[in-house]
Amino acid sequence: MVQLNQDFINSIAQDLPDGLSMDDFIAYCDKPLRPSLRVNTLKITSAALAEQLIAKGWQLSAIPWCADGFWFTAPDNVQPGNTVEHLQGLFYIQEASSMMPPTALFAALDQADYVLDMASAPGSKTTQIAALMHNQGVLVANEYSSSRTKILHANIARMGVSNTAMTHFDARVFGEYLYETFDAILLDAPCSGEGTIRKDPLALKDWRQSDIDEIAATQRDLIISAFQALKPGGTLVYSTCTLNKLENHQVCHFLKQTYPHAVEFVSLEHLFDGADKACSDEGFLHIWPQIYDSEGFFVAKLRKTASVERLKPAPKAQRKFPFAQVNAKTFAELQRYVAERLNAELNIDDVWQRDDELWLFPHGIAPLLPLIRFQRIGLKLAELSKHGIKLQQEALSALGAAADAIELDEAQAIEFLMGRDIALTSSAPAQGECLVSYQQVPLGMVKHLGHRLKNQLPRHQVRDKLSSSLGTVGNE
Numbered sequence: 001m002v003q004l005n006q007d008f009i010n011s012i013a014q015d016l017p018d019g020l021s022m023d024d025f026i027a028y029c030d031k032p033l034r035p036s037l038r039v040n041t042l043k044i045t046s047a048a049l050a051e052q053l054i055a056k057g058w059q060l061s062a063i064p065w066c067a068d069g070f071w072f073t074a075p076d077n078v079q080p081g082n083t084v085e086h087l088q089g090l091f092y093i094q095e096a097s098s099m100m101p102p103t104a105l106f107a108a109l110d111q112a113d114y115v116l117d118m119a120s121a122p123g124s125k126t127t128q129i130a131a132l133m134h135n136q137g138v139l140v141a142n143e144y145s146s147s148r149t150k151i152l153h154a155n156i157a158r159m160g161v162s163n164t165a166m167t168h169f170d171a172r173v174f175g176e177y178l179y180e181t182f183d184a185i186l187l188d189a190p191c192s193g194e195g196t197i198r199k200d201p202l203a204l205k206d207w208r209q210s211d212i213d214e215i216a217a218t219q220r221d222l223i224i225s226a227f228q229a230l231k232p233g234g235t236l237v238y239s240t241c242t243l244n245k246l247e248n249h250q251v252c253h254f255l256k257q258t259y260p261h262a263v264e265f266v267s268l269e270h271l272f273d274g275a276d277k278a279c280s281d282e283g284f285l286h287i288w289p290q291i292y293d294s295e296g297f298f299v300a301k302l303r304k305t306a307s308v309e310r311l312k313p314a315p316k317a318q319r320k321f322p323f324a325q326v327n328a329k330t331f332a333e334l335q336r337y338v339a340e341r342l343n344a345e346l347n348i349d350d351v352w353q354r355d356d357e358l359w360l361f362p363h364g365i366a367p368l369l370p371l372i373r374f375q376r377i378g379l380k381l382a383e384l385s386k387h388g389i390k391l392q393q394e395a396l397s398a399l400g401a402a403a404d405a406i407e408l409d410e411a412q413a414i415e416f417l418m419g420r421d422i423a424l425t426s427s428a429p430a431q432g433e434c435l436v437s438y439q440q441v442p443l444g445m446v447k448h449l450g451h452r453l454k455n456q457l458p459r460h461q462v463r464d465k466l467s468s469s470l471g472t473v474g475n476e
């Protein structure tokens, strides 16, 4: 049962738009959310995944503001986050309203080579933005919390994202370090989370006005930093999963008051059919749970119409960068291997080496390297050893199409993801290292020993439990 604090109800009543009722709001706070997912178009089309899931008894219905978003019902015995398809990165379980900010950012955007996601973890919107960028250009994904950077990285790797460079800062630094650098920025700000009450019935139990005042002060700092980091002509989307105006409308007005000649509000009234139902006078979307039967959210789109004065001087250039561009001989060896195994083509400018590791960096990252310290850039493609090149799991996830993989059925795919070897019914000559796939999407590497496939999935990726239409399978 939801626990709403009376101070919260009194305060939020002042921000309720005309035409919406407090009784409806309270009733919706107690209603379970409809589960939703976003198809990862870096790996599969929506039509293909829908066909696959519907054949297994799922039901899907389209979300109006995200071309690849669906509300879904899975069969009773299936845990969607533990299925083979989820582990393959074919979809992300993402709340429907959380899909709106990236849609708003990319609506009518001609070109975005440099994009910043200022507060990224766990990565639902980062991976959505990467898909909207078709894995091209540079996407800087920042997260301040150390523990949350791990889940951010896990999601980036699972979803096969290769154009991302991760940073780990208080996002107040971006205006200083990367002044007027980005074509598009998402500031999905830390907030008081009033919109998440349907997911977490205790979210508002300890609501206090003083907490809102404090977090709004952080949000004002962050939006100034975002605006400093935005190129003139660039687009900024500011979003939160909270409902009060102090953290939403007033943060945007604060930016406009600070830079009256450089901030233009871009109306989201026509973002999708029905967007007008949530649209404020300024063109912001103030999404109350009862409007679209979703979480509460806020989305504002702003354009920077002119350069603004730099607030802090440029810091000293970074030194001691541990990577160098790969040499032609090593690149040729890597390219041959990747072409044979994955049918993929690499660009020598994007491959960097650190000791025995080969990394794929986002194309265009070079000018940013001296400006800011990155925590992780692109993905680790391979390790070099005296036995030759060893492709990494992340590379298999991102580079996709398996040229000559051994196709597994669902039961075998589950065995593989649980770290087990796969017995072969007929004995064939041993073939050494091979790729295995499920529904043509790579799963990982095995050693073909003739009578069985020896599992080579990295230990940290082995799952204890998987769920499918065949039931739940778990290690004892």
Ligand SMILES: C[S@@+](CC[C@H](N)C(=O)[O-])C[C@H]1O[C@@H](n2cnc3c(N)ncnc32)[C@H](O)[C@@H]1O
Residues within 6 Å of the ligand: 098, 118, 119, 120, 121, 122, 123, 124, 125, 126, 142, 143, 144, 145, 148, 169, 170, 171, 172, 188, 189, 190, 191, 218, 241
């Ligand atoms: C709303 S969540 C982001 C959700 C994420 N965009 C997604 O869609 O998966 C806000 C994030 O901001 C982070 N954060 C908090 N303070 C921050 C700061 N000063 N700078 C950058 N990030 C911060 C939090 O750790 C949290 O992960």
